[in-house]
Amino acid sequence: MDIFLQQLINGLTLGSIYALVALGYTMVYGILGLINFAHGEVVMIGALSSLTFGRWLENSGLPGPLVLLAALLLAALVCMTLGFTIERVAYRPLRNASRLAPLITAIGVSLVLQQLAMLVWGRSYHSVPAWLPAGRHEFLGASFTDVQGVIVAVAALSMAGLMLLVNRTRMGRAMRATAENPAIAGLMGVDTDRMVSLVFVIGSALAALAGVLVSANYGIAHYHMGFILGLKAFTAAVLGGIGNLAGAMVGGVLLGIIEALGAGYIGDLTGGVFGSHYQDVFAFFVLIIVLVFRPSGLLGEKVAERT
């Protein structure tokens, strides 16, 4: 089996999920300049609630993929409501406060969601039923599963959809205008508060999707899964240039691939001194190096110091 290609496929799968989550971070950052620390927990809620919905629907006799789709839609609804509420309750009142205040409320929201999830779903790891077909395909000496195929395809489709929405519609233009300059956009008749809500709702829908995909990929879900995923996705957003949609996608996929390749080769590269458990170090190391040499991320615009 070709290790390089195999890790590339694994990395692309993981990276697509990172990209979906990273989009949520980057959209919120673009419009509010805020790190939405609670976003990873929204992903977690998406994963766990879709699992619960799926278990309900299973008995209806629907085929697996349809069960998953229905569960996804319901979970997306939950997450969108959640995202909308988080912004209303925890961020909107602090729009004009110091930069750190909303960061702290975000951390608070994150804790609350985690603990609520723990009370609802318990501390244990839940195994996710294989609702998708479990086929495996050989490809140039490597292999990929149906699940991996679905993940990459669905992620790519939804990102394309998002790009169309943002770049080609009236709503998207209003959104971009708000991100550019909320005050002016407001004067031009854009309801900026609605745009902010919209960004949270869209980001949360993507988060629900990512939650479903990531739990399908690993076959498990638990109340603590949002934290590290959110961290990685945020890293990906920064890597690509935060505030930039294309950057989040590139950053996500790149981070996934870097991690997978890092995990695959780090042992050989270092003569066995470092093993694959240094995967995370690899990701952060790349981040630090990229930022040191390109402080605004890979696709971020260079922000000149204004006087």
Place this chain on the structure above:
Amino acid sequence: MTVLLEAVGVGKRFGGVQALKDVSLTIHAGEIYGLIGPNGAGKTTFFNVLTGLYVRDAGELRLAGRPLNLASPHEVAKAGIARTFQNIRLFGNMTACENVMVGRHVRTQAGVVGAVLRTAATRAEEAAIRRAAEELLHYVGIGHCAGTIARHLSYGDQRRLEIARALATEPKLLALDEPAAGMNATETAALRSLIDGLRADGLTVLLIEHDVKLVMGLCDRVAVLDDGEKIAEDVPAAVQANPKVIEAYLGASHA
């Protein structure tokens, strides 16, 4: 007359825009030197090159005969050029007095050890800093505001505070970026007498200004930038009569 600042062939490009083209000028010690020009002529760019905020692409700068090849604004301040900003930049949550005390940073040296042990030398330095700051506040006419939080000062007083802070760095050259912007007639008149006083006390001033009347009334010599190039440099009366200047300001049809 001794030359204080000499710029030779300074150029600066942003992408495809040549913001400064071969700008040369000389500022003499003790004079008020005005730099004027229409919007977008490159005045503020020149300012930012001079004060180290931008790195120039071409040319030489010399301050009191010594080349000014400094990469960073704090080194420029140390070398003796202090500046104010077009859109006032104060330390908003510090008091007026503290703002000026920060200006003394570059001429003082107390470090962590001195601060923690509060040695005799540090205490003396700290007292001197405070005294100097208070004197400067009085000098610019806002001595009564020493304890006021900077952002609570009136607009005119914020300008004065910024000048006091710049003076605290003991500059050889004080560079003012549109100090009269946004001021009413009374405030402008007061500013004018303040700058006049600076010259009387021997300071050299570089003044970028939109208010042509202020510049003409105040400056010893004036340079005019247009489209990144210097098109005139002379005493105010001569510059005012210069057809190229009139053209730059009013458009070709009036020349």
Place this chain on the structure above:
Amino acid sequence: MALIGCALVIAPLAVGAGLGNAWVRVLDFAALYIMLALGLNIVVGFAGLLDLGYIAFYAVGAYLYALLASPHFGLHWPAWAILPLGAAVAGLFGVLLGAPTLRLRGDYLAIVTLGFGEIIRIFLNNLNAPINITNGPKGIAGIDAIAVFGHRLSKPIDIGGFTVSGATLYYYLFVALALAIVFVCVRLQDSRIGRAWVAIREDEVAAKACGIDTRNVKLLAFAMGASFGGVAGGLFAGFQEFVSPESFGLMESIMVLCMVVLGGMGHIPGVILGGLMLTVLPEAFRHGAGPVQQALFGKVLLDPEALRMLLFGLALIAVMLYRPAGLWPESRHRREMAE
């Protein structure tokens, strides 16, 4: 002043007598966290640099102590030698982290420091092979207790028939060091360096124009903050006599940040209050939640641990919504808030 002094001296004795020794240990931890919060306050509160990986410096101090005073390497250096070394090494790490990253914009700096914190933790977790340096996830046990004048603080002493517990002895040491750190912070705040930090926080471009070498001054803030963390870490290792990577996760960094912001960024008494509250209140809750539920509902409905974190999260949100500048902000900030 004298009143506060008396209260500080009597506190552990009263708490020990009334609530038991476990609560004196809570006070010990409060003192450690206050040291950490004060260190982070220099970076975040004074200089305005958002550091999400601060706990890494605590980890450096703790592991340094663990390695130099435990059977792991068979070294048994005295605490008075290790603690200053810990401060220096942690400070050095601060400079190493800061030097390449301090020119980054605020939020980028936050994520880089966060990454650095995780890197340190992952290394601690995995540096047990091929050479066993940190003993991996199992941690290092059997660390020497801190000894003062040859007496191990973990052992109680008898003074005229009155037993002073080990936790109480540690309390006095920690409070003394915390006071020393408070002293350093107060002196620094009201100095040329402190003014430069605040100037950078307020407006970096203007600070540069005033001749402040912002890079060096920021590095200094990083190094100072880190060295306090290093000292606290060493004390932690000697006090627990055990260290393991799980004490140094991102959650700990966030906890310390919450102490600073919740108390009142940049305001030393506020930060102390924040550290004290966030150590003592959750602990009180941990002990109180079960019995209270038992009394009210006849059974324990909700897992007290989950409930504790839940309420902690809600408290963070509530405090920020109603007091965005913290519970005890500097008076000048309060003035602005009032407007």
